[in-house]
Structure formats: structure tokens, C-alpha cells
Amino acid sequence: MTNPVLTISNLTKRFGGNTAVSGINLDVMPKETIAIIGPNGAGKTTFYNMVSGRMQPSEGSVVLDGKDITGLPPHKISRLGVSRSFQINNIFPEMTVQENVEVVLSAYHGHSRKLFNIASRNTGIQQEAIELLKRLGIDNLKAQRAEVISYGDKRLLEIAMVLATRPKLVLLDEPTAGMTPDETRRTTKLVKSLADSGDYTFLVTEHDMDVVFGLADRILVMHRGEKLFAGTPEEVKNHPEVRRAYLGEEDDETEESNV
């Protein structure tokens, strides 16, 4: 049996009296795609923040490839192979699209410590950047300033930057949020092809159910910081409590987002 890439045990985050994430357990196997769904305030982003080092967990542990990474700072967790995207665009606005990727590649390859090279003549990094942009279908934008490209293209650029560190585990936080239906279709197809390539292990949070069911091997349903259910897309679709809590069959309590 292969070992999980990521093992999360009893992961918990409290803010004062509020518990944003409560006792989550999850094993992520290599090359699988797990979607995390749940209404706003379910704790998905807090969960990501703990796994990626942006927040310290109140309790529980995060183990990556057998190594305990609980509470390490973001740059160390990134070095160890966890790469994440953000719900809001998180790029270098004044640099070109290609330079955005080059920054991450320089960091990954240790070129960032070179004080006396000429960055714009670093052909190895440049080629790798262009290949990544091609993979995301935005290499035609490479010379544009990142702040002027469309919202959807910015999100794709972010995915290129996330993949640039050759991560063992990729966390995508609502990759299609705010996209037009067209952009959503394009992005879903793209993430699907990346997942099917077998090069990556994905955790994806997403609001769009079509996207989730199209992508995920397994789905973790969160509600008010707790695990409501975990299973295959089929199981999730048919689970009565999940249907009631999230898939449109509402009861009066689920619409409050008080967490």
C-alpha cells in the first residue's frame, strides 16, 4: 500500500470563542484530486491556511510525506512541497506575466540567491516559464504586464505560479471564483487535464458543483468547521444530509453563515 502524501489529524482552529475548523482528519493519496466543499464560512480557507502555514493550528497535526509540518512558516512548507493559490488574485502586478512565473522558478531553483547574474539572460528559467505558461494556455500573454490581463487569465497565471515549485501537493482555493462561464469551463478542463496527467496531487475548494463533480476523485464536505461527510462524488450526491446541507435542499439553519 502506498503512503499518503498528506495526513491531517484532528486539525482545529479557534478564534476566541469561535471554532472555525474542528477536528478534521484527512488522508490524501498520491495523484488523487480531493475537492473540499461547503458553504461560505464552512472553514475551507482556514483549513488551507493551516496546511500552508499561513495560520498556526490550535490543535492537530499536518504530516507531509511522513514529515510533521504543523505550524511551520509558509516559506518552509512551500520548500517541502506544498504550493497554494489564493481566493483573491495574488500576483506581482507590475511585472510581466512571464516574470511572475520566473520569480517563483528562481526561488525554487535557488537562483534567487544569485546577486551577480543577469536575470533577463537566464534562458533556462525563461524556457521553463514559457512551458508552464503554454501548459496553462496563456503563453501568448507572456510579455504583458500582469495587472492588465483579464481576471480569468490572472487566475490561470496563479496556477502556473503554483505549479512552478513542482509541488508534491497543490492547494487550489476556488480556482474558478469570479470567472465567466466560459473561463470556468476552460479552467475546469485545464485542471482536469493537469490532474489526469498524474503529475500532481490536488486539493481543490470550489463553489461550482459541476466543477467539483467533474474534477474530484473524492469529496470532503465541510459544514461549520466540521467534516459532514467524505466520499466519492456519487456517494456525496446521494447522501441525504449533504443534500440537505449544501446541494440545494435547504433547511432554515444552513443559510445562516455565522461562523
Add this chain to the structure above:
Amino acid sequence: MKTRILLAILAVVIAGLIAVPWVASYFYIFIFTEILILGLFAASFNLVFGYTGMLSFGHAAFFGVGSYAMALVLIHLEWPFLISLLASMGAAALLALIIGFFCVRLNEVYFAMLTLAFGMMVFAIAYQWRSVTNGSDGLAGFSLGSFGLGLDLTLGNPAVYYHVVLAIVGVASVILYVICRSSFGMILRAIRQNPERVSFAGLNVRTYRLVAFVIAGAFAGLAGGLIAPFLRVASPELLHWSMSAEPILMAILGGTGYFLGPFIGAAVFVLLETWITSFTESWMLVLGVILALMVIFFRKGLLGTVVDWWMEVRK
């Protein structure tokens, strides 16, 4: 094509700078020496401000310590000039390492305040530690010995000293420029735009900020080492917080987005100061008006505005 024009302009400027002692009066030799030294000071500041995005209010500490190191070495050790300059850089870099260690963990206004606080502390030490620094009078009466490298130069001659300053500032600028264009420099620009994203790319942002701070400190120290023999004194004014404002004003005046911006800013600053004070006492008022106009209408500084205008014309 574009680079050729720029290189041609640069070559003309450098040739003009080399020719200054043969065409200009002693007065302007002094002026241009001052411009070069303050230009290097402002360029070193801009590595921290324009490139890395940290507004330091204490950069004069490194400039001043560089000048005191030069004076102390010349008085007590009588080292050759070039070696003394390395001492200035080393002393300033060490101080930047200590101050930076505490400052780079803070952001924006807190960073600015802490650098200001450290700058005031360094000033107070220079002002009050009389046995070493000679208090408010500063250290004077040192004599310039040999240059180093076996070269026989009369450093006391203003024209010779100008050429020495030009050569050293030239070499230092090339090194600083390469650092700005390197992969490391690219990371610094990335940190200014989005530090969090850089840390999620696997880099410790604090370390990079600290290295930039120390490099900037070392080059400010070099500028300080050049100013002491020029002024023939290392005095507490060089460390005063008002001295920390000068590179900020110069960088903004010239343009923080371009490597040469701070040099242009230093030239404009010093020349305006010279001309305006020759017919009015209110130089600060005029400077204030100019700076206000720059910040309101020409955010990119003189060089940035000219470059934008030129790009527009060529379209």
C-alpha cells in the same frame, strides 16, 4: 535601437563627467564631487526603498558611520585610502546588519519608525561619545596618505579627488546595478509588490530584506567614506535624521523606478540648492514647492517622467 540611444546618452554623460575638472571651475568640481557622493548615497537608499519597498528613515546612520570609520582609520591607523574605504563599507554593513535584524521584521510605518529610532540613537552616540568621536565638533585634522594599489595620487587636489570619486562611484554603481538586475534583484522587486506571494514561493522574505538592507548600508557607508575627506571632517550632522531625508527626497525627485533616478535627483537637488541659495535664503521653501509638485503631478520623478514622455513620442 532603444538601447543604442540610451548607451550613447550614457557615454556622453560619462565623458562629460570625466571632463569636468578640465572645463569647470574649482567651485563646480566641488559641486560635482558632492553630486556623485550623494548620488551613490541615494542609489543605495533606493535599493531598500524603490526596489524592496521599505521606507527607511535612518539611512544616514550608515552614511555617517562610513564617514566616521574613514576619519578614525585615517587618524589612528593611517591606512591607504582604498583600504580605508573598505573599512567604511564594513563598519556600515555591520551596523546595517544589527539595525536591520530588528527592523526587517516590521512593515511599513513601523519599519520606518524603527529605522528612525535607530538613526537617532546612532546620532546620539556620535554626539556624546566625545573620547572617540570628538562630540559636536566631529573628527577633523586627518590627512590623506597614499591611495593604494601603488598609485601615486595627490588626493588633496580637488580635481584628482573628483576623478577618484568618479571612478569609485562608477564601479560601485555598476555593482549595485548588476545586483538590481540579478535574480536576487528580481526577488526584491517581487517582495515590494507582494511579499506574501514570495514567501509562498518558498523564500524567507525577512532574510531577503535583511540582505538588501545590509548591501544598501554598505554602499551608503562607501559614500560616507568618500564624503569625509571631501568635507575634511566627519561630524554628527552626517548622521542626523535630517540627513536621512536627503536620499528620500533625491530618490523621489529623480524617480524611484529607475536605477539612475536617484543620481539625477541628487544632481538636481545639489544644483538647485547651490543656485537658489545664491539669491535667496528660502531654499527649503522652493524645494518644498518643487517636491510637492513632483509628488502631485510627476509621481515617477524626473527620469520616469522623461522616459514616459519619450516612449509616448516614439509611438
